[in-house]
Amino acid sequence: MAYDRNNVFARILRGEIPCKKVYEDAHVLAFHDINPQAPTHILVIPKGEYVSLDDFAENATVEEIAALIHALGRIAREHGVADSGYRVLSNTGPAAHQEVPHFHVHLFGGRDLGGMLLRR
Numbered sequence: 001m002a003y004d005r006n007n008v009f010a011r012i013l014r015g016e017i018p019c020k021k022v023y024e025d026a027h028v029l030a031f032h033d034i035n036p037q038a039p040t041h042i043l044v045i046p047k048g049e050y051v052s053l054d055d056f057a058e059n060a061t062v063e064e065i066a067a068l069i070h071a072l073g074r075i076a077r078e079h080g081v082a083d084s085g086y087r088v089l090s091n092t093g094p095a096a097h098q099e100v101p102h103f104h105v106h107l108f109g110g111r112d113l114g115g116m117l118l119r120r
């Protein structure tokens with residue numbers, strides 16, 4: 001899938017729409033989800049133009065990949081969920097109901113997060 005420069009996270013990265021920022025470095029931006037599904041619900045995104053995790057894994061630099069993983073751990077600790085527990089999740093494509101076509105990782109915590117997947 002080609003990268004859509006008008007997706008909402010691209011617009012946040014360009015400063016065209018606001019976000020509640022929790023972390024930023026040269027490669028990563030993290031901010032609160034606008035529709036939180038847990039007491040802690042933070043989105044961690046690369047600044048580069050990647051559609052999905054597999055796009056990121058294939059095309060990002062080692063520095064970009066390391067920065068994203070480093071940010072996730074740091075944010076989990078700084079937001080007080082490292083000990084109580086948290087979940088990271090990245091929706092990719094139609095089967096996972098990905099809404100925003102800019103690679104992002106959800107970080108959830110602050111409550112019991114239940115089972116891993118809805119069983120059908």
Ligand code: AMP
Pocket residue numbers: 008017019032033034035036043090091097098099100101
């Ligand atoms: P996904 O289904 O994984 O693509 O999730 C996209 C997430 O982006 C959803 O949890 C939305 O609530 C969130 N979202 C959409 N627009 C914004 C925004 N302007 N600021 C923060 N989060 C947003």
